[in-house]
Amino acid sequence: MSPLLFLDIFIGGLMMGGLYALIAVGLSLQYGVARVLNVSHGEFIMLGAFATYSLYLLFGINPLLSLVITGPFIFFFGFLIHRTFFKRLRRLSPSLDAFEGSSLLASFGLLFIIQNVALLTWGPDVKGYSYLSKTVNFFGAVYAANRLIALFFAILIGLIFYFFLMRTRTGKAIRAAAQDVTTAQLMGVNIHWVLGLCFGLGALMAGFAGSLTSMMFEITPLIGLPYTIIAIIAVVLGGLGNILGSLIGGLILGLIGNIVMYIHPGLSLIAYYIIFLLLLLIKPTGILGK
Amino acid sequence: MNRVTRANTKKILYSVLLSFLFMLMVIMPLYVSPYTIILLNSIFMYIVLTVSWALFSGPTHYLSLASAAFFGIGIYSSAILGDQLPLLLVIGLGGFISFLLALLVGLSSLRLRGMYFTIFTFGLSELIRHSVQWWEVNKTGTVGRWVIGVDHTTVYYIMLAILLITLVAAYILKHSKYGLALLSIGESEEAADHIGINVNAMKIITFAISTFFMGATGAIMATRWTYIDPSIAFNPLFSFMPVLMAIFGGIGHIFGQILGASVLTLLADVLLTKFPYYYMLLYGMILVIVVLFLPKGLTGLKEEVKKWWGGRAVK
Amino acid sequence: MRILEGEGVRKNFGGLAAIAEVSFHINHREILGLIGPNGAGKTTLFNLISGSLVPTSGTIKFKGENITGMKPHQICKRGMARTFQLVKLFGNMTVLENTLLGSLFGTLTGMRQSTALKESLELLEFVGLSGINGVLAKDLTIVNQKRLEVARALATKPELLLLDEFMAGLTPTEVSLAIELIKKIRNRGITVFMIEHVMKAMMSVSDRIIALHYGEKIAEGIPEEIATNPKVIEIYLGV
Numbered sequence: 154m155s156p157l158l159f160l161d162i163f164i165g166g167l168m169m170g171g172l173y174a175l176i177a178v179g180l181s182l183q184y185g186v187a188r189v190l191n192v193s194h195g196e197f198i199m200l201g202a203f204a205t206y207s208l209y210l211l212f213g214i215n216p217l218l219s220l221v222i223t224g225p226f227i228f229f230f231g232f233l234i235h236r237t238f239f240k241r242l243r244r245l246s247p248s249l250d251a252f253e254g255s256s257l258l259a260s261f262g263l264l265f266i267i268q269n270v271a272l273l274t275w276g277p278d279v280k281g282y283s284y285l286s287k288t289v290n291f292f293g294a295v296y297a298a299n300r301l302i303a304l305f306f307a308i309l310i311g312l313i314f315y316f317f318l319m320r321t322r323t324g325k326a327i328r329a330a331a332q333d334v335t336t337a338q339l340m341g342v343n344i345h346w347v348l349g350l351c352f353g354l355g356a357l358m359a360g361f362a363g364s365l366t367s368m369m370f371e372i373t374p375l376i377g378l379p380y381t382i383i384a385i386i387a388v389v390l391g392g393l394g395n396i397l398g399s400l401i402g403g404l405i406l407g408l409i410g411n412i413v414m415y416i417h418p419g420l421s422l423i424a425y426y427i428i429f430l431l432l433l434l435i436k437p438t439g440i441l442g443k
Numbered sequence: 444m445n446r447v448t449r450a451n452t453k454k455i456l457y458s459v460l461l462s463f464l465f466m467l468m469v470i471m472p473l474y475v476s477p478y479t480i481i482l483l484n485s486i487f488m489y490i491v492l493t494v495s496w497a498l499f500s501g502p503t504h505y506l507s508l509a510s511a512a513f514f515g516i517g518i519y520s521s522a523i524l525g526d527q528l529p530l531l532l533v534i535g536l537g538g539f540i541s542f543l544l545a546l547l548v549g550l551s552s553l554r555l556r557g558m559y560f561t562i563f564t565f566g567l568s569e570l571i572r573h574s575v576q577w578w579e580v581n582k583t584g585t586v587g588r589w590v591i592g593v594d595h596t597t598v599y600y601i602m603l604a605i606l607l608i609t610l611v612a613a614y615i616l617k618h619s620k621y622g623l624a625l626l627s628i629g630e631s632e633e634a635a636d637h638i639g640i641n642v643n644a645m646k647i648i649t650f651a652i653s654t655f656f657m658g659a660t661g662a663i664m665a666t667r668w669t670y671i672d673p674s675i676a677f678n679p680l681f682s683f684m685p686v687l688m689a690i691f692g693g694i695g696h697i698f699g700q701i702l703g704a705s706v707l708t709l710l711a712d713v714l715l716t717k718f719p720y721y722y723m724l725l726y727g728m729i730l731v732i733v734v735l736f737l738p739k740g741l742t743g744l745k746e747e748v749k750k751w752w753g754g755r756a757v758k
Numbered sequence: 759m760r761i762l763e764g765e766g767v768r769k770n771f772g773g774l775a776a777i778a779e780v781s782f783h784i785n786h787r788e789i790l791g792l793i794g795p796n797g798a799g800k801t802t803l804f805n806l807i808s809g810s811l812v813p814t815s816g817t818i819k820f821k822g823e824n825i826t827g828m829k830p831h832q833i834c835k836r837g838m839a840r841t842f843q844l845v846k847l848f849g850n851m852t853v854l855e856n857t858l859l860g861s862l863f864g865t866l867t868g869m870r871q872s873t874a875l876k877e878s879l880e881l882l883e884f885v886g887l888s889g890i891n892g893v894l895a896k897d898l899t900i901v902n903q904k905r906l907e908v909a910r911a912l913a914t915k916p917e918l919l920l921l922d923e924f925m926a927g928l929t930p931t932e933v934s935l936a937i938e939l940i941k942k943i944r945n946r947g948i949t950v951f952m953i954e955h956v957m958k959a960m961m962s963v964s965d966r967i968i969a970l971h972y973g974e975k976i977a978e979g980i981p982e983e984i985a986t987n988p989k990v991i992e993i994y995l996g997v
Contacts, residue, residue: 620859620862620863620871623851623855623858623859623862624859624862624863626848626850626851626855627848627851627859630847630848630849630850630851631846631847631848631849633810633830633842633846634842634846634847634848634910635848635859636809636829636830636831636834637808637809637810637830637831637834637839637840638831638834638839638859638860638863638864638910638911638913638914639831639834639835639860639863639864639865639867639914640831640859640863641829641831642831643829
């Protein structure tokens with residue numbers, strides 16, 4: 154295999170991986186901290202995608218700029234959902250296991266609701282728009298400009314979030330809650346606010362990923378679930394509850410997916426599932442898990 | 444009338460009622476339209492899926508999302524063997540192959556608990572779906588398959604028979620010492636092991652038995668649909684619906700499971716014909732409402748109402 | 759006659775030896791006490807004996823049979839039962855159902871429901887829990903929960919009973935009652951191996967005592983010997 158082809162596969166894998174990493178970190182915030190395995194995560198991606206699409210088509214707003222507009226709305230939407238549904242559910246559940254089970258079911262309900270509303274609003278047809286689709290030369294290989302920009306933005310968002318998590322007080326509160334909710338509470342962390350925040354941030358990540366996705370791919374109201382599955386696999390791969398782990402998990406999945414695609418297209422999803430199942434059987438705690 | 448005779452009278456009453464209901468179901472095809480037969484078929488199918496899912500997942504709290512896999516195996520047994528072997532044998536094989544696969548799955552996923560077990564079963568079901576799809580596309584050349592059709596009435600009676608067997612099995616299990624043991628496994632596996640219950644064996648065997656009924660059901664339903672492909676046979680909805688139906692009706696009682704399956708199947712039928720575009724939305728809302736406000740399901744509602752009513756009487 | 763024997767039992771967790779080369783034995787119908795500071799490895803030793811954990815090396819023999827590495831349910835069927843430091847009841851099941859399960863699945867299988875029922879009711883009275891058959895286990899007081907756990911263990915008809923800190927959290931009156939119960943259990947022909955921190959109780963009811971410290975056996979003997987053993991005094995008083 155020529156080094157150029159290798160590089161091509163590698164960078165292509167990183168591009169998808171960057172997107173997956175963003176999505177996975179979002180889900181990790183929701184599961185690792187708020188303990189909600191949110192299977193409707195992908196629907197927030199879809200909403201972000203359609204929001205950007207609509208803003209571009211109706212008002213001609215630059216997709217990258219639209220992140221600033223759609224972001225707060227999706228964050229608030231996620232925050233609200235947690236405060237109304239999951240907070241109540243947490244209070245009613247007799248144990249953490251019971252809460253995880255019932256919140257899983259509740260998020261399925263959410264998935265049905267959001268998807269159906271989207272279908273009613275935008276219809277089932279494939280939609281898309283063209284933005285920065287001209288190609289650019291990068292390390293000798295040719296890539297669409299929007300993909301490079303998307304990767305760049307994914308990295309940027311990731312870095313900003315990392316900084317937020319490590320350096321700010323709120324970020325520290327989140328990390329504390331991710332380790333041990335009860336102790337964090339005892340240390341004075343307003344836990345319900347933090348859980349809601351994490352859920353909202355998770356939705357925000359998904360929304361951003363969706364907006365970036367809409368620049369590169371065609372969208373329908375059904376694009377959510379495959380991304381959710383990839384996010385779940387990435388989160389387990391990195392170690393449930395470990396935010397950095399899910400980022401790495403996303404990158405790894407992107408790379409593997411691209412490699413498998415070169416060998417035999419159509420097998421990437423099967424490869425993901427096989428990795429996932431083997432992982433659960435051999436080391437369910439993941440790469441970075443304890 | 445003292446408590447014992449009251450309990451016995453209740454039992455006799457229920458038996459009479461159930462026998463009457465069963466007789467009714469048997470003579471139904473002679474008096475109702477084919478559409479009703481098909482609807483009843485669907486209801487029977489979902490009752491079997493729900494009750495067999497709850498057989499294992501109910502008491503042990505191991506939430507399995509792999510029902511679609513076992514149901515689909517039954518469907519594919521019919522599709523592949525249906526034209527070579529007699530119908531009843533195919534149905535038995537559909538159940539048996541599911542049983543074998545479930546044993547394998549159970550043995551390998553022994554150490555998985557809680558959420559890990561659930562996502563494992565879901566991943567497995569999806570892996571099977573995508574793998575069969577890939578195989579059919581790349582190796583066999585056909586995506587969908589045609590199944591030898593069987594007339595609606597025969598399907599109805601076979602489905603009714605499977606339903607009866609499933610309900611009897613579920614009832615016997617629940618009221619035996621094994622039913623009690625399964626509940627104890629759901630409470631504390633370690634304690635259960637220490638009082639002589641072979642926890643691993645019991646989990647795996649119960650799980651496998653429950654999938655037998657799913658596979659058999661798939662095998663007979665395939666003959667009704669006549670055209671099947673991986674996205675139909677292994678549709679994840681067949682994994683979620685039994686869970687939703689059991690919780691909606693009341694997962695702790697077989698009656699609740701039957702109620703949940705019947706009501707939601709009827710509801711789905713009504714919604715699909717009257718509001719096809721809002722079907723998912725309404726289903727999602729029901730799911731959220733049930734999880735948030737009715738954790739014990741419809742049968743739990745009866746308890747709540749009784750409590751409330753009793754309280755009022757005191758006031 | 760030795761009902762339980764441990765020979766060079768070791769349990770490593772990573773690089774740490776939780777139990778290091780411990781040998782012990784219990785004689786038929788004896789009451790053997792196990793003491794030691796927190797973290798000494800007492801519950802770990804119980805876990806190794808009852809089958810919750812597998813020893814890294816060494817052998818454990820029950821009634822002459824090598825039970826090292828057997829699963830808990832296999833060991834239970836051979837006549838050993840235990841209670842847990844943190845009570846592990848079937849919380850959402852009734853008092854009667856908890857006990858009944860022990861009866862139905864213990865050393866004697868193929869019991870008729872009616873016999874098991876009679877047995878369970880008798881045992882509930884034996885431990886002092888009559889009249890609350892229909893109460894859910896999770897709704898019991900802590901002392902009743904402990905009693906229920908003993909009833910459930912006894913329902914399996916064991917020859918050896920492992921009690922893990924049965925008296926923790928009990929009032930002095932309750933401790934006296936507990937001591938009486940243990941004596942009654944021994945009078946039924948059951949051998950008792952008990953972990954306890956309540957020294958007074960331990961001294962008054964045990965025939966022999968073993969002391970553990972950092973996973974090693976540091977002393978063994980009759981209560982008077984243990985009470986005056988300088989090593990034991992040192993680990994408890996830090997002198």
